[in-house]
Amino acid sequence: MPLALVTGATGYIGGRLVPELLSAGYDVRVLARHPERVAPREWAGQVEVAAGDATSRADLRRALDGVDVAYYLIHALGAGPGFAERDRSTARGFAVVAREAAVGRVVYLGGLHPEKERLSPHLESRREVEEILLDGGAPTVVLRAAVILGSGSASFEMMRYLTERLPVMVAPRWIDNRIQPIAVRDVLRYLVGAARVPADVSRAFDVGGPEVLTYREMMQRYAAVAGLRRRLVGAVPVLTPRLASLWVGLVTPVPPGIARPLVGSLVHEVVAQEDDIKEYVPDPPGGLLGFDDAVTLALTRIRDLDVRTSWVSASTPGAPSDPLPQDPDWAGGSLLVDDRSRRVDTSAEALWTVIEGIGGAHGWYSWRLGWVARGVLDRLFGGPGLRRGRRHPHQLSPGDALDWWRVEAIDPGHMLRLRAEMRLPGRAWLELSVEDPGSARPTFRQRAVFSPRGLPGQLYWWAISPFHGIVFGGMQRNIARAAQEQGKAQASASRPG
Structure with a gap:
């Protein structure tokens, strides 16, 4: 050749x-x-x-x-x-x-x-x-x-x-x-x-x-x-x-x-x-x-969570028009991220059980009044709000509706990615994942990602940024706490007698 x-x-x-x-x-x-x-x-x-x-x-x-x-x-x-x-x-x-x-x-x-x-x-x-x-x-x-x-x-x-x-x-x-x-x-x-x-x-x-x-x-x-x-x-x-x-x-x-x-x-x-x-x-x-x-x-395409610095929305991977993981950080359009990780004193199985059960009757593990108010506001503007709940109380599949989210991807035991369907000046995702699953203290990683549409999208993100600690920080802490309780319950149920 x-x-x-x-x-x-x-x-x-x-x-x-x-x-x-x-x-x-x-x-x-x-x-x-x-x-x-x-x-x-x-x-x-x-x-x-x-x-x-x-x-x-x-x-x-x-x-x-x-x-x-x-x-x-x-x-x-x-x-x-x-x-x-x-x-x-x-x-x-x-x-x-x-x-x-x-x-x-x-x-x-x-x-x-x-x-x-x-x-x-x-x-x-x-x-x-x-x-x-x-x-x-x-x-x-x-x-x-x-x-x-x-x-x-x-x-x-x-x-x-x-x-x-x-x-x-x-x-x-x-x-x-x-x-x-x-x-x-x-x-x-x-x-x-x-x-x-x-x-x-x-x-x-x-x-x-x-x-x-x-x-x-x-x-x-x-x-x-x-x-x-x-x-x-x-x-x-x-x-x-x-x-x-x-x-x-x-x-x-x-x-x-x-x-x-x-x-x-x-x-x-x-x-x-x-x-x-x-x-x-x-x-x-x-x-x-x-x-x-x-x-x-x-x-x-925008940057893909699965490939270091590149998000994939949907399309054939590797097309010439797509961003590549090694492109400069400023390439591919604005992408605003709230990224949090913490070790959790529980098993990876217990942590995943809580992650897959999120939403619906279990709620979103942070500032309930804020989520409810945002849901009401979304419905006023023609969005789904929180009324859709979830199809199954414990299991999720790609394409499932989950309150105002849609399950975009799921790797059982490892990663859940949700795409927002609420009214927003841009596109938003929430990814919850279990890292180091073989460890006695697995890492819970939580990423909220927003791709703004024009100046309104930029302003929206910076307007809500002061509340990220309450919403996303609280969500991470409470999911970790619920996973620890879940781990204790699973350990108790597995003991003989």
């Missing part, structure tokens, strides 16, 4: 490209300065890891030996002053070694940019790198993309947070510049297909989705897909890229070092001037993914 080298494999695109290459039948080698960062990836056991630094030609020679196609996915975005020189130097070294190693094809993902226009430092660096690689001697395909639509993409996350958190905003005049965004799914398809471009083709290709939109239109379309009210956006001519990036840094969790170059690049209109790539990588049967569909996919 052909061998593909992927640099930047722990980054946004690289981490999603590796499984696509494996599915396409490639053997994959990844160059990693910190191999331990590769280990948590689900594909880690299917690839060869070459430990090394892309700035070292000796490391590059080992990594590029015998490679058929090499993906250059390195860019010093957010690296601070001097990033452009580092980009140039690293690209030159890579190009030289790729030529010496007779690599069959180099593929680089660059930035879509206008011709004959003074570019932002970010886009200018991308342009310089593509020229270095194209002049390097190895057959090279450069794919130029603008905003990439997918959870974890820095440009997408910036747009997500701005739209969700600001129902009214003042923006620079470039908010009406035209942009041709593209779904991450289609970017990956082009990257895999670029490996099969004939050896005598060495050039750059513009790649974009099927729609050209202004940044204002993208925010409005995002709001519509996300179920938010139409945003009120005013444009002013005096907001410089630097001021705008500082403003973005205040409003969003995207690090300023990343937000600044992204904002600076928005002063340009970035629209594909040709679509020659289709001659070598034809559109899929259903065509390229449109903006609304790409956003829908990106919003289908």
Whole structure:
């Protein structure tokens, strides 16, 4: 099988490209300065890891030996002053070694940019790198993309947070510049297909989705897909890229070092001037993914409780638009968590008995008046309140109604996850789990997780935060106490006579 080298494999695109290459039948080698960062990836056991630094030609020679196609996915975005020189130097070294190693094809993902226009430092660096690689001697395909639509993409996350958190905003005049965004799914398809471009083709290709939109239109379309009210956006001519990036840094969790170059690049209109790539990588049967569909996919999943830092709601795992566990903490949208753990002096069986019996006649083990009042309020606004109770007094199954919750997942003896069906400005889950079940003192872990919808969702969470100690802290203490009593009762019942 052909061998593909992927640099930047722990980054946004690289981490999603590796499984696509494996599915396409490639053997994959990844160059990693910190191999331990590769280990948590689900594909880690299917690839060869070459430990090394892309700035070292000796490391590059080992990594590029015998490679058929090499993906250059390195860019010093957010690296601070001097990033452009580092980009140039690293690209030159890579190009030289790729030529010496007779690599069959180099593929680089660059930035879509206008011709004959003074570019932002970010886009200018991308342009310089593509020229270095194209002049390097190895057959090279450069794919130029603008905003990439997918959870974890820095440009997408910036747009997500701005739209969700600001129902009214003042923006620079470039908010009406035209942009041709593209779904991450289609970017990956082009990257895999670029490996099969004939050896005598060495050039750059513009790649974009099927729609050209202004940044204002993208925010409005995002709001519509996300179920938010139409945003009120005013444009002013005096907001410089630097001021705008500082403003973005205040409003969003995207690090300023990343937000600044992204904002600076928005002063340009970035629209594909040709679509020659289709001659070598034809559109899929259903065509390229449109903006609304790409956003829908990106919003289908939020972070999954089962995988360290990533929540899954429902959908096929591992889709390119999904967040990955190793994405930055600020990727994947806002997720607000109340996480509590405590050791309990009882058996894991007794603790699970109390957890599975929660709700209905047993109640919620904390501030009963508060739960009742919240239930009444929910019913006034058309929600289920607490009236539904539970199907069985002691047992739960996936899909069961439980007061205003729904059982989303259950692993008997270990974990119960409930999804809220009450009226909320967002989505909420409650997960109760038994950890260290073989211990004489198992750990009871309780997590309340909220994915806010827009600014009202953010305000709702912070408004109720002062009561978390009463509600969630009390729930944990009382469940632990009830489990200890349950353990004593079980031990007494098991004694002979």
